[in-house]
Amino acid sequence: MIALHSPQIVQETVLRWKKDGKKVAFVxxxxxxxxxxxxxVEAAKSLAPKVIVSIFVNPLQFAQGEDLSKYPxxxxxxxxxxxxxxxxxxxxxxxxxxxxxxxxxxxxxGKLTEHLCGKxxxxxxxxxxxxxxKLFQITQADFAIFGxxxxxQLRVISQMTSDLNLPLSVVPYPTVREADxxxxxxxxxxxxxxxxxxxxRIPQATKAANDAYRAHPSAxxxxxxxxxAAALETPGIRxxxxxxxxxxxxxxxxxALAMRDIFLPRLFLxxxxxxxxxxxxxxxxxxxxxx
Ligand code: AMP
Numbered sequence: 142m143i144a145l146h147s148p149q150i151v152q153e154t155v156l157r158w159k160k161d162g163k164k165v166a167f168v169x170x171x172x173x174x175x176x177x178x179x180x181x182v183e184a185a186k187s188l189a190p191k192v193i194v195s196i197f198v199n200p201l202q203f204a205q206g207e208d209l210s211k212y213p214x215x216x217x218x219x220x221x222x223x224x225x226x227x228x229x230x231x232x233x234x235x236x237x238x239x240x241x242x243x244x245x246x247x248x249x250x251g252k253l254t255e256h257l258c259g260k261x262x263x264x265x266x267x268x269x270x271x272x273x274x275k276l277f278q279i280t281q282a283d284f285a286i287f288g289x290x291x292x293x294q295l296r297v298i299s300q301m302t303s304d305l306n307l308p309l310s311v312v313p314y315p316t317v318r319e320a321d322x323x324x325x326x327x328x329x330x331x332x333x334x335x336x337x338x339x340x341x342r343i344p345q346a347t348k349a350a351n352d353a354y355r356a357h358p359s360a361x362x363x364x365x366x367x368x369x370a371a372a373l374e375t376p377g378i379r380x381x382x383x384x385x386x387x388x389x390x391x392x393x394x395x396x397a398l399a400m401r402d403i404f405l406p407r408l409f410l411x412x413x414x415x416x417x418x419x420x421x422x423x424x425x426x427x428x429x430x431x432x
């Protein structure tokens with residue numbers, strides 16, 4: 142593995158690979174790598190002979206007052222993990238190397254960013270779309286792998302890729318979870334032992350929603366949400382949003398709407414435990430058994 146900091150050198154390296162006809166799979170991350178990230182890297186390895194992983198805590202996607210300055214940074218340990226996985230290039234630019242002083246471009250993916258996290262994190266998805274478009278240009282990736290854990294992000298990047306005819310495939314990867322079902326996240330390290338115990342309620346809530354739907358396939362959105370809320374509502378957890386939306390448009394559905402009438406319904410939630418904001422989502426599907 143080689144660690145590169147300069148966007149230009151990454152571009153030159155990839156150009157040489159491409160001359161040899163090699164395809165490139167790319168995994169963008171903000172580092173503090175965990176089993177979820179590593180699963181994405183393994184998927185990348187199965188897709189293409191060359192793999193690039195980026196580690197960049199992108200200031201554009203953090204609003205004022207969010208956790209940019211205290212976001213966990215563990216570059217040395219991350220680099221060791223990626224070396225073991227035999228990644229070809231680790232791209233870890235500094236902020237200065239990545240964004241020129243006169244950088245002003247912003248990419249905005251409309252509609253899909255209006256609700257769910259987009260409503261509570263102003264400017265977040267503009268920052269995400271902008272950094273990803275720039276990273277795709279630098280890495281010239283044929284495949285980019287994104288986790289379903291950040292489902293709205295995955296949809297936004299897929300939409301941007303399609304809208305702008307970007308020559309790459311966005312590949313989704315299922316959420317990797319802890320033994321009790323909590324989605325792996327770099328932000329889990331912020332949780333105290335007590336908060337971590339409370340966080341187990343999040344996967345319990347998504348399971349309760351699925352159980353409610355499976356028990357009553359004629360259920361409406363309100364009753365599915367009530368089942369999730371009952372599992373989640375406890376002192377110490379503040380629900381930011383809890384919604385059912387179609388995967389297609391990510392617009393929260395009316396509580397009176399029958400679940401059956403929603404195309405690919407999915408439960409989305411964000412909750413704060415102490416100072417930590419956690420998100421999760423799950424497909425609401427009558428066909429699959431939820432573990
Ligand atoms: P991040 O470093 O949090 O920006 O995440 C980088 C990539 O890893 C994104 O595509 C995330 O969706 C994905 N990711 C983060 N956590 C998980 C997880 N628990 N399971 C699968 N993918 C994940």
